Amino acid sequence: MQSLCSKPARSCDAARSRWGQMIVFASVVLLTVAASTQAEDSQPQKRVLIVTGEDYPGHKWQLTAPALKMQLEQDSRLRVETLDDLRALAETDLSPFDAVVIHFKNYDPSIPGQAGLDRLVSYVEQGGGLVAVHFACGAFQEFKQEYELLVGRVWNPELRGHDPYGTFRVDIVTNEHKITQSMKSFETEDELYTCLDGDTPIQVLATSISKVDSKTYPIAFVVAHPKKRVFHCLLGHNVMGLENAGAAELYRKGTAWAAGMALPSPHQQETSP
Numbered sequence: 001m002q003s004l005c006s007k008p009a010r011s012c013d014a015a016r017s018r019w020g021q022m023i024v025f026a027s028v029v030l031l032t033v034a035a036s037t038q039a040e041d042s043q044p045q046k047r048v049l050i051v052t053g054e055d056y057p058g059h060k061w062q063l064t065a066p067a068l069k070m071q072l073e074q075d076s077r078l079r080v081e082t083l084d085d086l087r088a089l090a091e092t093d094l095s096p097f098d099a100v101v102i103h104f105k106n107y108d109p110s111i112p113g114q115a116g117l118d119r120l121v122s123y124v125e126q127g128g129g130l131v132a133v134h135f136a137c138g139a140f141q142e143f144k145q146e147y148e149l150l151v152g153r154v155w156n157p158e159l160r161g162h163d164p165y166g167t168f169r170v171d172i173v174t175n176e177h178k179i180t181q182s183m184k185s186f187e188t189e190d191e192l193y194t195c196l197d198g199d200t201p202i203q204v205l206a207t208s209i210s211k212v213d214s215k216t217y218p219i220a221f222v223v224a225h226p227k228k229r230v231f232h233c234l235l236g237h238n239v240m241g242l243e244n245a246g247a248a249e250l251y252r253k254g255t256a257w258a259a260g261m262a263l264p265s266p267h268q269q270e271t272s273p
């Protein structure tokens with residue numbers, strides 16, 4: 001067969017060898033990229049349980065719980081289930097879940113009662129992650145001291161509740177925490193809570209300045225404990241508040257962190273507007 005190479009035989013062999021090396025190199029690069037993408041995609045999913053089912057009448061948990069689920073599942077590593085029967089919390093085995101999201105405010109002290117709180121406390125003490133959403137700070141009012149130790153800050157009905165619903169800026173105050181390490185401050189339309197009370201050590205991640213009294217209030221924080229992963233965020237009065245890009249990112253990353261993920265998903269290099 002006539003060679004297509006017009007150069008002397010040794011030059012042709014050298015050229016073929018170089019082409020061969022390049023093809024092998026390119027194949028290795030492609031395989032490496034494919035393998036790393038596969039590894040990212042095949043990271044084990046984390047199971048998250050949203051607990052809801054009762055709230056202040058102005059909080060439409062039937063709408064906000066699915067909206068929150070949808071926002072969390074934008075991180076494909078999070079598999080989110082919902083428990084909308086508060087009575088069942090005391091009986092539910094939480095151990096299969098990597099994080100539990102408290103998205104309720106109960107008005108009947110007996111539902112989910114001390115047994116429900118005990119279950120959450122022991123879940124966190126055994127390494128489970130916890131997320132508190134908006135008026136979850138007002139849950140378990142009858143066990144306020146114990147609940148404050150769990151979620152860092154709780155609703156004090158004697159304090160002013162919140163600024164009038166409207167737009168305000170959420171300032172990310174640290175990039176030293178994994179949740180906010182790549183986040184920027186953002187604007188949202190929501191309720192700026194001014195009613196939190198407690199002195200449990202917390203690390204504040206985001207704050208806002210009230211237009212009513214010009215004071216700075218914590219908007220998102222974690223409980224400062226080396227072995228606990230508890231993320232508490234006050235945003236999310238309604239579906240629009242949860243769908244705000246910055247708020248959604250905060251909840252997504254806060255929940256991923258609470259569920260024990262080391263870093264944000266490589267597919268989610270998101271930044272707030």
Ligand SMILES: [Zn+2]
Pocket residue numbers: 059134135191236237238
């Ligand atoms: Zn609200």
